Amino acid sequence: MRQFLSVKDVEDLPALLEEAKQVKKTPFAWKHLGENKSICLLFLNPSLRTRLSSQRAAANLGLEVVVLDVNAGSWKLEFGNGTVMNGDTAEHVKEAAAVIGAYFDLIAIRAFAELKDKDEDYSEKVLSAFVKYCGVPVVSLESATGHPLQSFADLITIEEHKTTARPKVVLTWAPHPRALPHAVPNSFVEWMQVADVDLVVTHPEGYELSSDIMNDLKPEYDQKKAFKGADFVYAKNWSSFNEYGKILSTDPNWIVTKEKMALTNGGKFLHCLPVRRNVIVEDAVLDSDQSLVIEEAANRIVSMQTILKRMLEGI
Numbered sequence: 283m284r285q286f287l288s289v290k291d292v293e294d295l296p297a298l299l300e301e302a303k304q305v306k307k308t309p310f311a312w313k314h315l316g317e318n319k320s321i322c323l324l325f326l327n328p329s330l331r332t333r334l335s336s337q338r339a340a341a342n343l344g345l346e347v348v349v350l351d352v353n354a355g356s357w358k359l360e361f362g363n364g365t366v367m368n369g370d371t372a373e374h375v376k377e378a379a380a381v382i383g384a385y386f387d388l389i390a391i392r393a394f395a396e397l398k399d400k401d402e403d404y405s406e407k408v409l410s411a412f413v414k415y416c417g418v419p420v421v422s423l424e425s426a427t428g429h430p431l432q433s434f435a436d437l438i439t440i441e442e443h444k445t446t447a448r449p450k451v452v453l454t455w456a457p458h459p460r461a462l463p464h465a466v467p468n469s470f471v472e473w474m475q476v477a478d479v480d481l482v483v484t485h486p487e488g489y490e491l492s493s494d495i496m497n498d499l500k501p502e503y504d505q506k507k508a509f510k511g512a513d514f515v516y517a518k519n520w521s522s523f524n525e526y527g528k529i530l531s532t533d534p535n536w537i538v539t540k541e542k543m544a545l546t547n548g549g550k551f552l553h554c555l556p557v558r559r560n561v562i563v564e565d566a567v568l569d570s571d572q573s574l575v576i577e578e579a580a581n582r583i584v585s586m587q588t589i590l591k592r593m594l595e596g597i
């Protein structure tokens with residue numbers, strides 16, 4: 283595997299899931315793969331799970347890991363072409379990415395959407411520049427438009443807990459005080475469309491995801507109807523895509539409650555975390571045995587390790 287930027291970089295998803303199972307069972311069986319090899323984890327935004335699970339995954343494979351907080355610990359980067367750099371950006375990504383690529387065998391990078399300009403976010407300015415200039419394999423740790431490692435961990439968790447061959451999986455929008463990116467819901471929809479699940483997406487009107495992501499899937503605007511018979515409920519807030527980056531609703535009625543979970547088929551609750559308690563979901567759900575959020579987060583080590591293993595096997 284030369285890059286991991288979205289589900290499109292996965293040729294055979296069932297085979298990848300099988301590999302993840304093996305990785306989870308015997309995490310130290312491939313420790314030789316990372317010998318004398320290194321990875322740089324670059325963060326332009328905050329992280330808890332991604333940062334720590336990536337370090338654990340790399341260590342399990344014997345990789346040396348260096349973490350760099352780009353905004354806190356290095357020069358402010360320029361991404362424009364032909365920019366006269368007499369402002370506050372001190373280094374162009376052309377040099378920065380190439381230098382990091384010269385130091386490391388693999389690069390992983392987090393760069394959230396800025397939610398100001400749809401075209402700029404969807405051009406994946408930061409991620410594409412690193413892919414273009416660094417010369418080594420790149421892993422997305424959440425880009426402007428996707429969070430594939432999260433969706434892979436979500437799918438591993440669903441596979442582990444499903445009780446029917448083709449479970450009903452509901453992605454529900456939930457309120458949030460801040461405008462959040464589309465990366466998590468975009469990737470979740472993309473991965474679930476490739477996986478063997480029955481996906482339903484529910485959100486208030488105005489929160490339609492990109493048609494490039496949804497394809498033929500139509501949203502269900504009635505949340506309670508969507509929850510009926512669900513085996514998994516995946517909650518996430520996102521800002522409007524059409525009115526790009528705007529908060530159109532903070533309607534507290536979209537919170538996930540114990541009462542709504544009772545409409546499901548003994549459904550399990552999933553969220554990528556961090557989660558705003560009693561805004562996105564009630565304590566009663568998060569603290570119940572219906573919640574899989576901790577196992578889901580634990581599977582972030584498995585998803586990253588499976589991807590890194592494949593990359594190391596290819597270099």
Ligand code: SN0
Nearest residue numbers: 460462463465466554555556558
């Ligand atoms: C990020 C997002 O993309 O929605 C990362 C999720 C893995 N989430 C947030 O930024 C939430 C921050 C908050 O204020 O709750």
